Amino acid sequence: QNYLLAANYIEDARFGRTMDYNIDKESLLNYRRYSRRLLQWGTVIFMWWLLLIGLFEDPAVPGLALPYWATMLMEVFCLVVICLRMYQLSTFVPRRSLLTDPKNIVIALTIVVTVMDMIIYIGMINSPLKGSAIRVSRVVRPLFMINMNESRQVRRAFRNIRNTVPEIINVLILFFFSIALFTLLAFKLFQLRDLYYRGGEPYFRNYWDSFFDLYVLVTTANSPDVMMPAYDDSPWFALFFIAYIVINTYIFMNLFLAVIYNSYRAHLKTEIRSAVLWKRKKLENAFEILKDTMPGEKEAVTYNSWIMVMKNLTYPPSFPKISLFWEVLHNRNADGGIELKQFLQLANLMNVYVVEDQSAVNIFVKWAPEVYASRPSKFVRKCVQHWTFVYLFDLLILMNAVCIAFDWESTEWFFLSIFIVEILLRMYTLGPKEYFSFSRFWNWFDFIIITSAFIATVIEASLDELAQFPREALDFLMVMRCLRLVKIVGNIDRFRIIVMTIVNIAPSLLTYGIVLLMLYYAFAIVGMECFGGKIKFTPNTTASENNCNNTKLEGSEFLRMGYCNNNFNDILHSLVTLVELTVVNQWHNILLSYSLVTSKAARVYFIFFHLIVVILIMNIIVAFVLEAFILEYQLSKTTIETAVEKTIQQLGLNSNDHIADVNHDKTELINEFDVGDNDQYSGKREPHRKETPKIRFRINQGHKNIEVLLQRMFEGELEGEGFEFANAEEPMTLDGVTGNSVTV
Numbered sequence: 001q002n003y004l005l006a007a008n009y010i011e012d013a014r015f016g017r018t019m020d021y022n023i024d025k026e027s028l029l030n031y032r033r034y035s036r037r038l039l040q041w042g043t044v045i046f047m048w049w050l051l052l053i054g055l056f057e058d059p060a061v062p063g064l065a066l067p068y069w070a071t072m073l074m075e076v077f078c079l080v081v082i083c084l085r086m087y088q089l090s091t092f093v094p095r096r097s098l099l100t101d102p103k104n105i106v107i108a109l110t111i112v113v114t115v116m117d118m119i120i121y122i123g124m125i126n127s128p129l130k131g132s133a134i135r136v137s138r139v140v141r142p143l144f145m146i147n148m149n150e151s152r153q154v155r156r157a158f159r160n161i162r163n164t165v166p167e168i169i170n171v172l173i174l175f176f177f178s179i180a181l182f183t184l185l186a187f188k189l190f191q192l193r194d195l196y197y198r199g200g201e202p203y204f205r206n207y208w209d210s211f212f213d214l215y216v217l218v219t220t221a222n223s224p225d226v227m228m229p230a231y232d233d234s235p236w237f238a239l240f241f242i243a244y245i246v247i248n249t250y251i252f253m254n255l256f257l258a259v260i261y262n263s264y265r266a267h268l269k270t271e272i273r274s275a276v277l278w279k280r281k282k283l284e285n286a287f288e289i290l291k292d293t294m295p296g297e298k299e300a301v302t303y304n305s306w307i308m309v310m311k312n313l314t315y316p317p318s319f320p321k322i323s324l325f326w327e328v329l330h331n332r333n334a335d336g337g338i339e340l341k342q343f344l345q346l347a348n349l350m351n352v353y354v355v356e357d358q359s360a361v362n363i364f365v366k367w368a369p370e371v372y373a374s375r376p377s378k379f380v381r382k383c384v385q386h387w388t389f390v391y392l393f394d395l396l397i398l399m400n401a402v403c404i405a406f407d408w409e410s411t412e413w414f415f416l417s418i419f420i421v422e423i424l425l426r427m428y429t430l431g432p433k434e435y436f437s438f439s440r441f442w443n444w445f446d447f448i449i450i451t452s453a454f455i456a457t458v459i460e461a462s463l464d465e466l467a468q469f470p471r472e473a474l475d476f477l478m479v480m481r482c483l484r485l486v487k488i489v490g491n492i493d494r495f496r497i498i499v500m501t502i503v504n505i506a507p508s509l510l511t512y513g514i515v516l517l518m519l520y521y522a523f524a525i526v527g528m529e530c531f532g533g534k535i536k537f538t539p540n541t542t543a544s545e546n547n548c549n550n551t552k553l554e555g556s557e558f559l560r561m562g563y564c565n566n567n568f569n570d571i572l573h574s575l576v577t578l579v580e581l582t583v584v585n586q587w588h589n590i591l592l593s594y595s596l597v598t599s600k601a602a603r604v605y606f607i608f609f610h611l612i613v614v615i616l617i618m619n620i621i622v623a624f625v626l627e628a629f630i631l632e633y634q635l636s637k638t639t640i641e642t643a644v645e646k647t648i649q650q651l652g653l654n655s656n657d658h659i660a661d662v663n664h665d666k667t668e669l670i671n672e673f674d675v676g677d678n679d680q681y682s683g684k685r686e687p688h689r690k691e692t693p694k695i696r697f698r699i700n701q702g703h704k705n706i707e708v709l710l711q712r713m714f715e716g717e718l719e720g721e722g723f724e725f726a727n728a729e730e731p732m733t734l735d736g737v738t739g740n741s742v743t744v
Contacts, residue, residue: 004025006286061572107144154514175248197229208600214248220249294337301338317350326338420450441503512620528574535597563589
């Protein structure tokens, strides 16, 4: 039980879990079951499915409509899964913590509201009030995604957003005061001049309409349209609008970004400080369970305790990795034990993505060693490793781009064959397993693009003879051919660094993408209830014939531009419309159209969306991207990665040349690590034997989970506040070890 508890503490520290739970054996086992990835991912799938039900509910996406009882059955099933997870939670969490946890309260209330809403809806849909029946609870479905334990990072992001809002209230008040003041000036300046907009609308005759026009001007969506009537009347009026744009668009909008960036960063740092404290507390608890008194009255974790606690992890590492981590952490001055200072780095160490490859030998060496070692084979491999090989194919890619631009179809088979040969040569030099290793991004990209293009080209050639080649397949083929040009980015160092930096922070950005999607979903549901069916798109009609099925839009800019497809008639159209509103180009025309078909009160919905999503959320995402990109762009390794790398180099054979770096992924092949063929977890150290197979380790410096990335953001600042992180200069390497291998 002690080893199980210590293992749970270690996993809590590694994955950033702060849940309180009972420590009896049954509770620990229940907690272990609750934390299994299969159940977690299963719950996430059902939470997403709960959101996707909106595709089938009225108003449904055309062709996907289901009767209300079918969608309710799906919803009930998702709610049952959530209830089962909550029950599972109650089997190991203290009752007081379970009942007072705010997120559990929110989940319970959301379930109650949803069930009540379903009952009321069923009653209304089967009564004379059928036309007034709506599903109010759909708007709160994102609360499950935010508050379930499986969405810890999303909840943290929302919490930081919530904490950031009070900081911008003062700036927001000043911002609206500035708009109100300029509106009053404009109202008094232009009210009596009998001016009109191009469409014939009165110019600055109503204060609130004027306020709205100037608010839209902040986004530049109606610039210079809103200025032109006054500017035509007198060129001096341009000074008024220039002053307005400078103050409100350039100063206040950038001030919003500065305040949001500073506030969000401060709150995020507080969150990370709290997470680091929890991590230390969990690891200290684990250390207290595992520690033994070593010679010299020092407390440390012994090798046997280390092996036992690693065995009790939910997903135990392989024995070679366990031995590698031991060598990184243990202090030879403490008779080989891991002291507290080193033990506190265990969570960071386990988050380093160390790749273990037991089949270090190229498969061609196994199958045809004589051929692979022959002089022609060596010549081919040397050519592939040479820099001219890369530049030659860069030139071919550029030539291919010219051919694609001029539609020279006859050259397609030539270039396709050349690129297939390139892949085969690289695969021959590296070996298939190494070529397709998880971390080699550009190899995967090349293979997928070229293979897809080859298959599509073969299909095109086959169906072309039968005159049956569909338009969609041709579109796919053109996309594949154009994407091939992206390959050149991977061959230019400066471009590759930027692209790989973006790729590496992409998983962390996914959290903020989910935050944005949850807000989109809530606004989409509200939009469908308020504006659904007010504007309809009729395909295969001319602009003169199509009035969006609403005569109130006749003569409007919205109708003239053919924006009828920008509506809230189903969840997909609603989401697309909200994305267009986020871009803010022409957003005022969409807003004005819904004001025409409903009332001017519709402006509140759109302005509220602009304030929350465009000004607040998008600026927070910009702040995070700035921090993450600069960090990832400047730092290639964490200090703990450096410590692991040093250890591997000192343990293994320095074989960086073992596999040629003939591609351009952000992956480093460190060396080889010889491991005996002894029984796993035996706990016995065997002398090194020459015939033992070699295991190669490498550190993949690619994707990092968001917990690690956030800690790296504030590593330097928290170190200055007394928080200790792994330091590569400290004795965490094998300075005292001789020889080229470690025996385990």
